[in-house]
Amino acid sequence: DIEMTQSPSTLSASVGDTVxxxxxxSQNINNWLAWYQxxxxxxxxxxxxxxxxxESGVPSRFIGGGSGTEFTxxxxxxxxxxxxxxxxxxxxxxxxxxxxxxxxxIK
Amino acid sequence: EVxxxxxxxxxxxxxxxxxxxxxxxxxxxxxxxxxxxxxxPGKGLEWVSLISWDxxxxxxxxxxxxxxxxxxxxxxxxxxxxxxxxxxxDTAFYYCAKDDGFGTSLYYFDSxxxxxxxxxxS
Numbered sequence: 001d002i003e004m005t006q007s008p009s010t011l012s013a014s015v016g017d018t019v020x021x022x023x024x025x026s027q028n029i030n031n032w033l034a035w036y037q038x039x040x041x042x043x044x045x046x047x048x049x050x051x052x053x054x055e056s057g058v059p060s061r062f063i064g065g066g067s068g069t070e071f072t073x074x075x076x077x078x079x080x081x082x083x084x085x086x087x088x089x090x091x092x093x094x095x096x097x098x099x100x101x102x103x104x105x106i107k
Numbered sequence: 108e109v110x111x112x113x114x115x116x117x118x119x120x121x122x123x124x125x126x127x128x129x130x131x132x133x134x135x136x137x138x139x140x141x142x143x144x145x146x147x148p149g150k151g152l153e154w155v156s157l158i159s160w161d162x163x164x165x166x167x168x169x170x171x172x173x174x175x176x177x178x179x180x181x182x183x184x185x186x187x188x189x190x191x192x193x194x195x196x197d198t199a200f201y202y203c204a205k206d207d208g209f210g211t212s213l214y215y216f217d218s219x220x221x222x223x224x225x226x227x228x229s
Binding site: 034 | 218
């Protein structure tokens with residue numbers, strides 16, 4: 001199985017900051033990586049797929065990058081609505097696995 | 108608008124069985140693979156199972172293989188998860204999720220149900 005490792009697990013930031021979350025895969029997954037945002041008590045929401053493709057309706061301040069085994073999610077100019085937990089997920093082949101999550105909290 | 112509506116939460120004893128359901132609307136249900144994903148309270152996300160658009164192919168996480176069965180009834184726009192031999196570690200919010208792939212799985216989820224809490228406890 002492909003193991004996904006996210007860092008950091010928690011990130012403290014202020015409105016207007018630019019933050020970057022890293023996700024590493026245990027083997028080459030090309031660009032088969034998705035990012036989700038989850039708020040407390042809610043279902044996750046798809047942000048990015050195929051490493052850098054922005055889901056329809058998602059603000060352009062969410063930027064995905066990387067390929068192979070190392071990937072990033074950058075959120076530029078953090079907005080109040082962006083404080084949430086973010087998960088990466090490889091979408092290469094079954095079994096599908098997620099990273100452990102990164103909580104972006106208000107500093 | 109895509110909507111996935113799930114059945115309500117329940118409490119079940121260890122060793123017991125339960126069937127979850129998920130009703131889809133706002134899209135051509137029978138054209139898309141569907142998944143179940145779970146999340147233990149306060150923990151991360153875990154993929155559980157995938158079913159092809161026609162129900163002929165199914166896939167499972169090792170943690171549930173042999174105990175859970177995914178199925179669908181396209182005439183009712185419904186997805187199911189039959190859960191047998193439940194364990195305390197199966198306690199989680201269970202989400203149904205739509206695959207973004209038309210006719211074939213792209214293995215990521217573009218729409219999610221609201222979640223159902225399954226509590227396995229004596």
